Amino acid sequence: MLVLKGKGVGGGVTIGTLAVFKRQETVVERHSITDIEGEVARFQAARGKAIEQLAQLYEKAVVDVGRDNAAIFEIHQMMLEDLDYIESIEGIIRTQEVNAEYAVQATAENFAEIFSSMEDEYMQARAADVKDISRKVLACLGFGSDAMESASEKFVLVADDLVPSETVQLDKSKVQGFVTAGGSVNSHTAILARTMGIPAVVCTGVSIGAEHDGKLIAVDGYAGEVFVDPDAATLSLMQAKLEQDVQHKKLLDELKGKESVTSSGQKVHVYANIGNTGDLAAVLANDAEGIGLFRSEFIYLENEDYPTEEYQFAKYKLAAETMAGKRVIIRTLDIGADKQAAYFNLPHEENPALGYRAIRICLEQQDIFRTQLRAICRASAYGKVAVMFPMIISLSEVRKAKAILQKVQQELAAEHIPFDKEMEVGIMIETPAAALLSEELAKEVDFFSIGTNDLSQYTLAIDRQNQHLESFFDAHHPAILRLIEMTVAGAHKAGIWCGVCGELGADLELTEKFVAMGMDELSVSPASVLPLRQKIRGL
């Protein structure tokens, strides 16, 4: 088994037959000619033909990959119209009295060299464009051929590098994926592969020789991993990944852009939980309708000191802008218990789950809380942001937290810093106390989100960190379900909406129950969004 690691550029997983890309790349010979003007005319005819071919490629690419990605072939035509390029070739033919093929090749190398030596990585990649257009002219001069012979079966194409015209000319119904030793995520091949939606791994740094032709190859376009001639264990692992990928794409095809609504017309919003802005891509890829829980504590945990307002603002703003008007619920700092950051200097506790954590820290150390609230409020000007307080047990906590928020908003207004005055304020219902008081609490806020993980451990008095208690734990314990039902009823009585952001939200065995309770929103990990939507649509 040969294992290669590169950069994955096209999503997806594929397993198939390896085909090494064959390019007729013999050395161009240099020989003297006598009919100089005849040779120049030969070059001009080949150039004209190449431009014509590029115009056709452009039309094909517009259909295949869209106008924006096809533009490269228009640029290639312009490159062939470039006077510097033409003058260089004609100059070599005339002064050296040599054949057109040699003049084209020499010019291509000189121009490619200029781009290769540039600092900019993007411009370096343009050297491939110069070589590509020159290869086209050479082909029109009758030298070599730049089209791959069509294979009868599907295959995974392996090459040292592929130029755009080679990529687009491939018969896509046969190509399952690409693997290239060179290239970059900026190369047109990578862009085209992405648009075609086929798995590709570039920049593996390893050239695969013709001796591997016809072998089995597995490509993971997400992880950027390639296995040539995989062993049994790797193969079954990749088959499982492929199965998962196919399932996911099928779901996506069926459900993307569709509402999460039951057959009787009851609508449930399916949102995603995220830990940091790095998860946003997964949120979009899985078509979540919003972010139901942005666990802001990870911003604290990944830093060595208290994150500044600006640092936090940038993160929240990115989430708000990326979601483009869809709801983004940011939970304020939920640190303590099992989530510790050294710089908080939290005292050692006998019973941290019942200790100094979350909103309790924020109400005591208000400077930390205010910094975060300022960042959240400022981000609210860039999308539909909502703020949510964790670990609430009483009305007075909610009122105190809201008072601090109000003060922060007044400060921002006085400083003429924009923020959303209508920003929704919600609380987590994750203590039995809050669930029991839900009717009263509902009058204070705009929404509830039930944190079922903590609600379960506090209701059942079972420490979720203690594995010895596994046999006593029942995720569907009637007491938990009754508290959830009570919370939804309390919310609806006050006319506010209620969701779930804990693990139970993704539990498909409970979806029907939640829908029956009238749950308005379920927030789950990005990967669970589509299976959950499918379940809801089947009810």
Place this chain on the structure above:
Amino acid sequence: MEKFTYVITDPAGIHARPAGLLVKEAGKFASKLTISKGAKKGDLKRIFGVMALGVKKGEEIEVTCEGADEAAAASALAAFFKANL
């Protein structure tokens, strides 16, 4: 002779696609059109010359137009830079 300067705001700088569009735009005029970045100069009608300047975001370029339609060329190109780069 007409001249103007412009600071590139496109995050990718004058990359292949806008360079192509720019050259296309420049091709509409008879005047001699030159783009310069510091001491480096390029013919605005030649795509390789424009790309080889390697203009990045935040860098200032100067465009010089010389010829019968220099005024029209300068105003059209200034508008082009503003809209695309």
